[in-house]
Amino acid sequence: MKEITLNQLYDIMYYHLDPNGWWPGRSDWEVIWSTVLIQNTNWKNVDKALKILYKATNFLPANILKMGDEELQQTIASAGSYTRKAQTLKNIAQYFKDNFNYDLEVAQEQNKKKLRKEILTIKGIGPETADVILMYGLRKGEFVVDQYSRRLFTCLGWQDIPPYEKAKKIIEENLTDFTLRNYQNFHAMIDMFGQKYKLPEQFNESFLRNYQLLKLES
Numbered sequence: 001m002k003e004i005t006l007n008q009l010y011d012i013m014y015y016h017l018d019p020n021g022w023w024p025g026r027s028d029w030e031v032i033w034s035t036v037l038i039q040n041t042n043w044k045n046v047d048k049a050l051k052i053l054y055k056a057t058n059f060l061p062a063n064i065l066k067m068g069d070e071e072l073q074q075t076i077a078s079a080g081s082y083t084r085k086a087q088t089l090k091n092i093a094q095y096f097k098d099n100f101n102y103d104l105e106v107a108q109e110q111n112k113k114k115l116r117k118e119i120l121t122i123k124g125i126g127p128e129t130a131d132v133i134l135m136y137g138l139r140k141g142e143f144v145v146d147q148y149s150r151r152l153f154t155c156l157g158w159q160d161i162p163p164y165e166k167a168k169k170i171i172e173e174n175l176t177d178f179t180l181r182n183y184q185n186f187h188a189m190i191d192m193f194g195q196k197y198k199l200p201e202q203f204n205e206s207f208l209r210n211y212q213l214l215k216l217e218s
Contacts, residue, residue, distance in 0.1 A: 002211050009208075013186075033092075037079040041081075115140065143171045170216050
């Protein structure tokens, strides 16, 4: 069993997987809406909802706020949990209206910690969704501690992974010279790996079977 760092894990996965273009989106707004719609469903359902949402709003937050609640709910119904998700979309749109007058470029220039703190106050947004919005919509490097990463790191020998915020802090402190693109690629590759191999059952069939993570220091 060969012990590896997180950076080495990234390199090994990059050799075996192609993460380019993994999170689809014609615009930053589409990516932001999709981070909400994907919650507890699959991409096929999200894609259907996005197509209808695009026809209705052109993905513009101002148009989402103009829609009636029931109209928006029916627009995204295929993504499931549409009552809650419709309200979350409106909450996000209202945040960007109140703070940036809908200007994503202005938002992208803001301090990462400040943005994350504010986004986490939006009702309906938890840490995982906030980090995906930050990484793909606002172009800030974040590690997303989703179920795919937890399962993979457990298979690689990290036992008793702590709750979200602590795990995120430990992981990011052990990543060296990571760019935004590196963070995006890592998130993509971990999820792609988890979709290809059912963990932990199929881990020993994967290209990572002979590796173990070095102890992560905080």
